[in-house]
Each structure stands twice: as C-alpha cells, then as structure tokens.
Amino acid sequence: MLLTTLVDLSRWQFAVTAMYHWLFVPLTLGLGFLIAFMETRYVMTGDEFWKRTTKFWMKLFAINFAMGVATGIILEFEFGTNWSNYSWFVGDIFGAPLAIEGIFAFFMESTFFAVMYFGWNKVSRKAHLVSTWLTAIGTNLSAVWILIANAWMQYPLGMEFNPDTARSEMTDFWAVVSSPVAINKFLHSVTNGYVLASVFVIAVSSWFLLRKREQTLARKSIRVASVFGIISLAVLIATGDGSAYNVAKVQPMKLAAMEGLYDGSEKAPLVAVGVLNPDKVPGPEGADEDPYLFEISFPSMLSYLATRQADGFVPGINDIIEGGYEFTDRQGNTYVEPSFYEKKARGTAAVTALADYQAAKEAGDTLAMGQAKAMLEQNFDYFGYHYVEEPEDLVPNVPLVFYAFHIMVALGMFFILLFVLFIVFEWKNLIVREKHKWLLWLGIISVPLVYICSQSGWIVAEVGRQPWTIQNLLPVNAAVSGVEPGNVLTTLVIFICLFTAMLGVEISIMLRQIKKGGE
Amino acid sequence: MDALYFLQHYWWALVALLGAILVFLLFVQGAQGLLLRTASSESEKDLVVKYAGHKWEITFTTLVTFGGAAFASFPLFYSTSFGGAYWLWICILLLFVIQAFSFEYRKDAGNIFGARTFEIFLFLNGTLGTFLLGVAVGTFFTGGAFTVDKVSITDAASPAISRWANGWHGLDALAEPMNLLLGVVVFLAARTLGLLYLLTKPDVGEFAAKCRRRLAVTAPAFVLTFVAFVVWMFLKTGYGVDPASGEIFAERFKYLHNMLHVWWIAVVFLLGVVLVLAGLAKHFLDKGTRTNFYMVGAGALLAVWAILLCAGFNDTAYYVSTVDVQDSLTLYNSSSSLFTLKVMAWVSIAIPFVIAYIVWMWRKMR
Incomplete structure (x- = not known):
C-alpha cells in the first residue's frame, strides 16, 4: 500500500513537472526559428522594421525561456530524487544523452541566448544573427538528446544486462542514437513546437489586427508563421503516422489504449470519433460490454497504420494479456506472443536468476554463476514482468489515453484548416480589407487549443506506456526511490504552488508585453 | 594502466572540474546576495541585477x-x-x-508579485543556495546515512537499491559541523x-565604496574559514578502498596522504591558494581591479x-556510508x-570548443 502511494505520488510529481515544462518548451523550440527568420530578413535587407519585429518576438521568447529553464532542471534532478532505482538500473545508458545535452546543447543555447538578448550593441550585426540562429539550434539540439533518452525508455536497445552490477549497460551507442523511434519522436516533438509557436504568433498578430495596432508587424508575422506552421504541420502529420507504426511494433498496449481496442482483429477500424463505454473492462468481466457507446470509424485504417497492410492483425488489450497471436516486432522477427502469465513467469525466472547469481558470486561458486547467468539471459526480455502483479496492471488509463489521442488528432486537423485560411486570406489581403474578424478571433482562440493539443500528445506518449519506465524491463513500482510518501506529497504540493504562481506571473507579463507592442 | 581505471579517474576529474568551475561562477550568486542589504538603493539593485543577470545562465548551465x-x-x-x-x-x-x-521577471510590467519578491528570490539563491551547495559537497568528506544493496532489486515488495537510514533524508547533513563550515566557505x-x-x-560608481567595505570583512573571513576547513580535512580520518577486493577501511590523515601521494594535486592546490x-x-594594496577578480576566481x-x-583519487571512498562503511561509494563501485x-x-573532446565560445561571449558581453 505504501509502495503504491509512493509510486502514485512520484508519478504525479514527475507528470506535473513534465507538463509544466512542456508548456514552455514548444514555444521556445518554434519561436527561436521564427525569430531567426525575421532577423535574417533584417540583416539581408537592412530594414529597421524587421529589427523591431525581431526584438518584439525576442522579448516574448525570453519571458517564456526563463520558465522552461526553471522547470527543466527539476526534471533532471527528479530522475535521481524520485526514481533512484531507475537511475542506477539504466543510468549507464540514460545518463550519457543527458550529459551530452548539457555539454553541447545547454551551453550553446544559454551562451548565445545572452548574446542574442543583451548583445545588440555589443557584437556585429552578423555575429548577432549567428547567435540568434545558434540559440534556436541549441534549443532544438537539447530536444534531440532528451528525446533520444526518452525514446530509449520506450524502445530499449543497444544494451545488455550485467548481473555483476545489477544494471543494464550500453553496448552500442549508435543504436541508441539512431533508434528509429528516437528519430521519429524527435521530429514529431519539435514540429509540434513549431506548430505551437506559429499558432502563438498568429494569435498575437490577430489581436493586434483586431485592435488596429501594429498592422505591418502583425501581417508580416502572420505570413512568416502561417507558412512555417503549415510546413511543420506536414512533417508533424507524417511523423504522427510513423509514431503510430512504431507504437504498434514496440508498445502494442499503448496503441490498444489509444484506440480503446479490447479485442483485436484483422482489418481493424480506426475510430475517428467515439465515446468509450465506462463499463468496459479487460478480461472476462467486460466481455459482454461494447467498448464504445458511440463511434464513427474508418474501416481497416488501424490495421494499415499499425501493420502497413489493410488486413493486418492488430492486437487488443485482451489479446496482449492472453497472448497466443502472431506478432512481428520492430526488427522484423515474427513469433507467437506469450500470455501475461507466461511473461510473468519468465520475468520471475530472470529476477530469481539474478538473486541466484549474486548468491553464487558471494559463495564463489562459478558453476552456479554460469547457470544463473544463462537463465537470466534467456528470460531477461521479460525482466520487468516480475514486478507486475495482475494482468490489469499492464493496462494504462484507457479513457485518458483514448481521449487525449483523439483530441490531439482532431486539433491537428483543425490547425491545417487554420493555417490554410490565414495563408489564403492574408495573401489575398482579405483579413484587413474585408474585415474578416471571425478569422482573427479564430486565431486567438487557437492558443488554448494548441496547448491542449500539445499536452495531449505527451499524455498519449507517457500515460500510454504505463506501467513501464523502461518498456518490459522496469515498471514504475521497481524504479521508484526508497523515500516515504509524505516527503513526495510535500514536494508535490510545493512544486504545484510554485509552478502555478510562476505561470500566473509569466502569463501576466506576457500579456502586458504584447499590449505594449513593438518598441 | 587499465582503461576502466583510467576512465573512472578521468571522469571524476572532469566532474570535479565542473564542480570547481561552478564554484568560480557562483560569483553571480555572490553578487545576488548583496541585494537586500548592501545594494539598498534602486540604482544599486539595478546595477547588481544587470551584471549578474548577464552571466547567470552560464552558472545555471x-x-x-x-x-x-x-549521472552519466x-x-x-x-x-x-x-x-x-532527498x-x-x-x-x-x-x-x-x-x-x-x-x-527576467523582476521589473517586467505585469509582474503581479512586485520586484521585491524576485529580489528576495535572488537573495535566497545567492545566500542559502550557495551555503547548501557547500553543505552537500561537504558530504564527500563526512558521508551520509545510506545503505546500498543491489540485490534488493530482486525483492518486488521493496526493490529500492539505495536507502537512507533515517527520516531526515539529507537534512541530517546540517547537523555535521564540517558540512556547515564548508557551507560557510562556499557562501x-x-x-x-x-x-x-x-x-x-566601470559604471559601478559610488557603490564601489560599499563593495570595498564589504570585501574588507568578507575576504578575510573567506580565507580564515577556508584555511580552517582545509586543516580539518587534512587532520580527518578518511576511508580508503582496496581496488582489488573492494574492501573499505579507515585511514588516518587520508586526505593529507592523498595530497602528498598524488603530487600534482598538491601543486594545483598550492597554485590555487597562491x-x-x-x-x-x-585588491587590498589597491592594485588593479579586473585581474584581481580573475586571479581569485582562477585560484x-x-x-x-x-x-x-x-575526495575521490588515490583509492578513496568519496561518499562514505555512516551506517555500513562497506556500502560506501568509490570510483570503482x-x-x-x-x-x-x-x-x-x-x-568530452568537444569541451574546449564549448569553452572557446563561452570565452568569446564573455569578452564580448563585458
């Protein structure tokens, strides 16, 4: 009970920190490049208008950047403070990208941010432009490394377990860095940031146009942002497809939760819109219940997304628990999927073998060590199942993942329309001339929507992979630190109060700065 | 020399170097700590915030x-x-x-908590933050109440490998005088x-006189407490490790032995002190200004x-368990x-390149 409470509180603390962090990071990722484009125009044309526009957006970038930095350091510390077992179990692999992120990306962004923000009169025009570009590249480089680390947790590869040290150790750095899941995740996450920043710029510019202020700044900003946004959105959608394929191959339970799919099938449909049946549960108890109260689906679409074949079999939650179906993994190996209980037995065999190995080592019995090691290696792929008690514990929060996924996709579609409308109306000079205020209001209300979309994406990625910190190898209850729950509850409350207060200040300052306009 | 042995020492040296650079860069915090008393007028506060604000990110990073x-x-x-x-x-x-x-937020329009709130934040970071960093580093010499049992991971009901033996979870470090002394030294x-x-x-103006008066007290106090800490460290019993067996044992004057045994560390130390x-x-002889800062900083x-x-070289347990000395952490385990x-x-080969562009920025942003 205590362990369950501790795990839940630790998950809450990490989730709250990550969600607050992800409120600020996407805007930094995208706005950095938008500012760099604008300053490039200034340097190329010498037009002071672009300098003023760049400075306006740069001020908003700085207000946002500070909060991203503040929340980012907490995440790094929390790997140690709240997930200390995890830190040892995979620190040999996970720590390296984190350190590289610090050495390469953080120093680059913080150093050149100082030049970009304070150095207008201290360095040459070209040196300033280079600094602005390097700030944007630095922020994106830091995303590369942390997303490599995150992708490795979802799809662990390039490592082997060392029974002497009781941890996983890296054997192939290139495999970790070039993981297809990592590449796709990086592109999907940063383009999400670009889309969010584009919508932000459009919304602020729309407000200026409604107020009949800063019309040139607003219109030119809309032009830059809508083109950047639509290009980014194209990559976002393509990598969204890649994400679904990867999830189907490496985390089929997450895909099943995303679609509320309890019983798999060939020619599985993709739910476009749906309402889940709250009475539906995994296993025999929920067998008579329909998974949805209402749904509109695209026939065979889920099969195509997951297997690249319209008649491919997509396992549901019950299939994954019961096993017995043929499954082809990300490397192309085809095998019959074991049931939960078979996996649990193998996980227990692996963990027992580790204990036996350590005992044999203590006793100096090399023969027994060899036998235990062989047993461990044979069963290591299911190591984490030892800690999962019941089949239902394998299932993430289905409603949360399902609705988050569908909200994300629906809003993604909406943003296509938004960017197209702004491109068409702006280039035909219709917004101002024809006074299409509805479009400007649409731009403004898109700000909360794009943040909801962005947060939904992370909910799908992170809630959907529960109970695993490292897929199949380490569930959250084996990864957590050995502190008493009261400590974590106290820090959780402190963090929530601090973050919320600072978010309030950030929004207030941002709004005042926008009202001031360019200087 | 064994490659693993070399790399463990190489990385300890690099992490230690980062820690040492951090202490130098804490001048940002040192300046912030002046905000509520020494820098009392609005213009003085603005001056401190302006100059510390140009460099804080490097310290933070x-x-x-x-x-x-x-971690890595x-x-x-x-x-x-x-x-x-914890x-x-x-x-x-x-x-x-x-x-x-x-x-960033202190004097921005729309700051609903007022400039004073953020000045208090900066002050706390500059005083309590530096003090607690020193306390934490002190545990490299005084240890902590932890146990480590890697076999624990096989126990599904209680899998934590490392555990703290009391409910204070690190606040107990504040009860150790040597940690407190190092906290004061770092501050x-x-x-x-x-x-x-x-x-x-150049534009520090009349505030310079205040800074000089403060320095007349702070600098001697820093030197005295630093000497006290070093003497204490040299006289202290440390813990050595047998690299072959992993056995950890008490050794009188361990840190003094380390300094004498690894001669180049002693040279680095003496050079720093000088x-x-x-x-x-x-400074006190009134000669130069810029070079004084860089000399003291480099030292x-x-x-x-x-x-x-x-703390870590010469087969030393760098994080001693006060519960079971055999659970202590060494570079090897x-x-x-x-x-x-x-x-x-x-x-790490790229680090000089990173340092080069930081130096470029530093010079340009004076």
Missing part, C-alpha cells in the same frame, strides 16, 4: 551539466545521494529554480568573488578542483561501464 555528468559517469552516486538525501537536494533545487526567472567564496566582479565594472591570496593582496577554481580530486565512459570520453 554548469550546475545542470555537473548533474548530468555525475557515476550513476550510483546520483541514485544514492539524490534519492536518499530534502537536501530538493532545497538546493528550489533555491536555484527561483533564480531562473527572477532576473563567503561566492560573495568575495561577487564583490570583486562588481568592482570590475592565486587567491595574491589576488586579494592586490578558487584550482583549489576547489584539488580538494574534490582529493559507482561508475558507469567501460563502454559508456569511453563514449563519453570521446564526447
């Missing part, structure tokens, strides 16, 4: 990279200390988090450097690097694998 490098190269320290001494690290974390937005070092840094600025004293002497960097090297340390060593 060094702290983050110090954490990342420690000595993950058992990261999991044992951070997970066990409150000590959380307090340090909070005190640095409140710095990150305070420079005074930061303040001394902060004052010297502000004196390098630079600090020479820089301060130049502090070298002295701290040598002290941190002393807490490091990453040979493969990971090698990969990271290749990555």
Whole structure:
C-alpha cells in the first residue's frame, strides 16, 4: 500500500513537472526559428522594421525561456530524487544523452541566448544573427538528446544486462542514437513546437489586427508563421503516422489504449470519433460490454497504420494479456506472443536468476554463476514482468489515453484548416480589407487549443506506456526511490504552488508585453 | 594502466572540474546576495541585477551539466545521494529554480508579485543556495546515512537499491559541523568573488565604496574559514578502498596522504591558494581591479578542483556510508561501464570548443 502511494505520488510529481515544462518548451523550440527568420530578413535587407519585429518576438521568447529553464532542471534532478532505482538500473545508458545535452546543447543555447538578448550593441550585426540562429539550434539540439533518452525508455536497445552490477549497460551507442523511434519522436516533438509557436504568433498578430495596432508587424508575422506552421504541420502529420507504426511494433498496449481496442482483429477500424463505454473492462468481466457507446470509424485504417497492410492483425488489450497471436516486432522477427502469465513467469525466472547469481558470486561458486547467468539471459526480455502483479496492471488509463489521442488528432486537423485560411486570406489581403474578424478571433482562440493539443500528445506518449519506465524491463513500482510518501506529497504540493504562481506571473507579463507592442 | 581505471579517474576529474568551475561562477550568486542589504538603493539593485543577470545562465548551465555528468559517469552516486538525501537536494533545487526567472521577471510590467519578491528570490539563491551547495559537497568528506544493496532489486515488495537510514533524508547533513563550515566557505567564496566582479565594472560608481567595505570583512573571513576547513580535512580520518577486493577501511590523515601521494594535486592546490591570496593582496594594496577578480576566481577554481580530486583519487571512498562503511561509494563501485565512459570520453573532446565560445561571449558581453 505504501509502495503504491509512493509510486502514485512520484508519478504525479514527475507528470506535473513534465507538463509544466512542456508548456514552455514548444514555444521556445518554434519561436527561436521564427525569430531567426525575421532577423535574417533584417540583416539581408537592412530594414529597421524587421529589427523591431525581431526584438518584439525576442522579448516574448525570453519571458517564456526563463520558465522552461526553471522547470527543466527539476526534471533532471527528479530522475535521481524520485526514481533512484531507475537511475542506477539504466543510468549507464540514460545518463550519457543527458550529459551530452548539457555539454553541447545547454551551453550553446544559454551562451548565445545572452548574446542574442543583451548583445545588440555589443557584437556585429552578423555575429548577432549567428547567435540568434545558434540559440534556436541549441534549443532544438537539447530536444534531440532528451528525446533520444526518452525514446530509449520506450524502445530499449543497444544494451545488455550485467548481473555483476545489477544494471543494464550500453553496448552500442549508435543504436541508441539512431533508434528509429528516437528519430521519429524527435521530429514529431519539435514540429509540434513549431506548430505551437506559429499558432502563438498568429494569435498575437490577430489581436493586434483586431485592435488596429501594429498592422505591418502583425501581417508580416502572420505570413512568416502561417507558412512555417503549415510546413511543420506536414512533417508533424507524417511523423504522427510513423509514431503510430512504431507504437504498434514496440508498445502494442499503448496503441490498444489509444484506440480503446479490447479485442483485436484483422482489418481493424480506426475510430475517428467515439465515446468509450465506462463499463468496459479487460478480461472476462467486460466481455459482454461494447467498448464504445458511440463511434464513427474508418474501416481497416488501424490495421494499415499499425501493420502497413489493410488486413493486418492488430492486437487488443485482451489479446496482449492472453497472448497466443502472431506478432512481428520492430526488427522484423515474427513469433507467437506469450500470455501475461507466461511473461510473468519468465520475468520471475530472470529476477530469481539474478538473486541466484549474486548468491553464487558471494559463495564463489562459478558453476552456479554460469547457470544463473544463462537463465537470466534467456528470460531477461521479460525482466520487468516480475514486478507486475495482475494482468490489469499492464493496462494504462484507457479513457485518458483514448481521449487525449483523439483530441490531439482532431486539433491537428483543425490547425491545417487554420493555417490554410490565414495563408489564403492574408495573401489575398482579405483579413484587413474585408474585415474578416471571425478569422482573427479564430486565431486567438487557437492558443488554448494548441496547448491542449500539445499536452495531449505527451499524455498519449507517457500515460500510454504505463506501467513501464523502461518498456518490459522496469515498471514504475521497481524504479521508484526508497523515500516515504509524505516527503513526495510535500514536494508535490510545493512544486504545484510554485509552478502555478510562476505561470500566473509569466502569463501576466506576457500579456502586458504584447499590449505594449513593438518598441 | 587499465582503461576502466583510467576512465573512472578521468571522469571524476572532469566532474570535479565542473564542480570547481561552478564554484568560480557562483560569483553571480555572490553578487545576488548583496541585494537586500548592501545594494539598498534602486540604482544599486539595478546595477547588481544587470551584471549578474548577464552571466547567470552560464552558472545555471554548469550546475545542470555537473548533474548530468555525475549521472552519466557515476550513476550510483546520483541514485544514492539524490534519492536518499532527498530534502537536501530538493532545497538546493528550489533555491536555484527561483533564480531562473527572477532576473527576467523582476521589473517586467505585469509582474503581479512586485520586484521585491524576485529580489528576495535572488537573495535566497545567492545566500542559502550557495551555503547548501557547500553543505552537500561537504558530504564527500563526512558521508551520509545510506545503505546500498543491489540485490534488493530482486525483492518486488521493496526493490529500492539505495536507502537512507533515517527520516531526515539529507537534512541530517546540517547537523555535521564540517558540512556547515564548508557551507560557510562556499557562501563567503561566492560573495568575495561577487564583490570583486562588481568592482570590475566601470559604471559601478559610488557603490564601489560599499563593495570595498564589504570585501574588507568578507575576504578575510573567506580565507580564515577556508584555511580552517582545509586543516580539518587534512587532520580527518578518511576511508580508503582496496581496488582489488573492494574492501573499505579507515585511514588516518587520508586526505593529507592523498595530497602528498598524488603530487600534482598538491601543486594545483598550492597554485590555487597562491592565486587567491595574491589576488586579494592586490585588491587590498589597491592594485588593479579586473585581474584581481580573475586571479581569485582562477585560484578558487584550482583549489576547489584539488580538494574534490582529493575526495575521490588515490583509492578513496568519496561518499562514505555512516551506517555500513562497506556500502560506501568509490570510483570503482559507482561508475558507469567501460563502454559508456569511453563514449563519453570521446564526447568530452568537444569541451574546449564549448569553452572557446563561452570565452568569446564573455569578452564580448563585458
């Protein structure tokens, strides 16, 4: 009970920190490049208008950047403070990208941010432009490394377990860095940031146009942002497809939760819109219940997304628990999927073998060590199942993942329309001339929507992979630190109060700065 | 020499160097700590915030990279200390988090909490933050109440490998006088450097006199407490490790032995001390301003690097368990694998390039 409470509180603390962090990071990722484009125009044309526009957006970038930095350091510390077992179990692999992120990306962004923000009169025009570009590249480089680390947790590869040290150790750095899941995740996450920043710029510019202020700044900003946004959105959608394929191959339970799919099938449909049946549960108890109260689906679409074949079999939650179906993994190996209980037995065999190995080592019995090691290696792929008690514990929060996924996709579609409308109306000079205020209001209300979309994406990625910190190898209850729950509850409350207060200040300052306009 | 042995020492030296650079860069915090009393007028506060604000990110990033490098190269320290001494690290974390937005938000229109709130945040970061960092580093010499049992991971009901033996979770470090002394040393070092840094600025005006008056007290206090800490460290019983068996044993004057045995650490240490004293002497003799800051800063960097090297080199347990000495952490039982340390060593080749562009920025942003 205590362990369950501790795990839940630790998950809450990490989730709250990550969600607050992800409120600020996407805007930094995208706005950095938008500012760099604008300053490039200034340097190329010498037009002071672009300098003023760049400075306006740069001020908003700085207000946002500070909060991203503040929340980012907490995440790094929390790997140690709240997930200390995890830190040892995979620190040999996970720590390296984190350190590289610090050495390469953080120093680059913080150093050149100082030049970009304070150095207008201290360095040459070209040196300033280079600094602005390097700030944007630095922020994106830091995303590369942390997303490599995150992708490795979802799809662990390039490592082997060392029974002497009781941890996983890296054997192939290139495999970790070039993981297809990592590449796709990086592109999907940063383009999400670009889309969010584009919508932000459009919304602020729309407000200026409604107020009949800063019309040139607003219109030119809309032009830059809508083109950047639509290009980014194209990559976002393509990598969204890649994400679904990867999830189907490496985390089929997450895909099943995303679609509320309890019983798999060939020619599985993709739910476009749906309402889940709250009475539906995994296993025999929920067998008579329909998974949805209402749904509109695209026939065979889920099969195509997951297997690249319209008649491919997509396992549901019950299939994954019961096993017995043929499954082809990300490397192309085809095998019959074991049931939960078979996996649990193998996980227990692996963990027992580790204990036996350590005992044999203590006793100096090399023969027994060899036998235990062989047993461990044979069963290591299911190591984490030892800690999962019941089949239902394998299932993430289905409603949360399902609705988050569908909200994300629906809003993604909406943003296509938004960017197209702004491109068409702006280039035909219709917004101002024809006074299409509805479009400007649409731009403004898109700000909360794009943040909801962005947060939904992370909910799908992170809630959907529960109970695993490292897929199949380490569930959250084996990864957590050995502190008493009261400590974590106290820090959780402190963090929530601090973050919320600072978010309030950030929004207030941002709004005042926008009202001031360019200087 | 065994490659793993070399890389474990190489990475300890690098992490220690990052820690030493961090202490030098704490001049930002030292300047912030002047905000509520020394820098009392609005123009003085603005001056402090302006000059500290141009450099805070480098200090902050060094702290983050110090954490990342420690995680990557000595993950058992990261999991044992951070997970066990929970409150000590959380307090340090909070005190640095409140710095990150305070420079930007302090006087921005729309700041609903008022400038004073953010000045208090900066003050707390500059005083309590530096003090607690010193306390945390002190545990390299005094240890912590932890146990480590890697077989625990096979127990599904209680799988934590590292555990803290009391409910204080790191706050117990505040009950150890040597930690408190190092906390005071780091605080005074930061303040001394902060004052010297502000004196390098041409437009500091009448505030310079205040800084000089403060320095007349702070710098001697820093030197005295630093000497007291070093003497204490040299006289202290430390813990050695037999690299072959992993057995850990008490050794009188361990840190003094380390310094004498690894001669180049002693040279680095002495060079650091000489630079600090020479820089301060130049200041009090009224000779130069900019060079004084860099001399004292470089001296502090070298002295701290040598002290941190002393904590881990020469087969020393750098994080001693006060519960079971055999659970203590050494470079050998807490490091990453040979493969990971090698990969990271290749990555570290780029560090001079990173330092080069930071130096470029530093010079341009004077």
